[in-house]
Amino acid sequence: KQEVTQIPAALSVPEGENLVLNCSFTDSAIYNLQWFRQDPGKGLTSLLLIQSSQREQTSGRLNASLDKSSGRSTLYIAASQPGDSATYLCAVRANQAGTALIFGKGTTLSVSS
């Protein structure tokens, strides 16, 4: 059974720092991996989607990498801002037809000004 783990559970950094959030998964046979952001009291917003054949995806200050063989993904946030404070969730989709996303529990990021 696929399990997704995110470490650390919480992270506090001062504004301007570059930071890395980690995600690991137990079954490397994935179809794709997706990073989400969740603000308090809100739903999830998709940030980046990496297909299994890709190594990384970039959007603005965000860069997500995927190492399928080792079961790891990282989300790199450059020049962090207070507005980046949120919970970041990683989710993987298995490499079988008709499977849905399996989520990690997330990393709660706090960026202080």
Next chain:
Amino acid sequence: DAGVIQSPRHEVTEMGQEVTLRCKPISGHNSLFWYRQTMMRGLELLIYFNNNVPIDDSGMPEDRFSAKMPNASFSTLKIQPSEPRDSAVYFCASSFEVRNTIYFGEGSWLTVV
């Protein structure tokens, strides 16, 4: 474009009462997902539909939970009878095909007292 629309946003009900949560997916999306989020367990997939047909309901906790999708633009998740341990945020999400980017609603916050 309107996103995934869920109702009610908040519901407080007494144990034993029936609860019905509603979801309107994004127009044109043919996959619909129901997730439950709690502090202890994170985001758990309850059930998902593809082309209005339930594909995987293995996450539905017990017979008290049922979900329907009578047409492409509407789905319900029903809990009968409700129990305090059902208190959680219930998210509906949709995508075009199961494996593409998934879009979440704002969630229905359920409290059973």
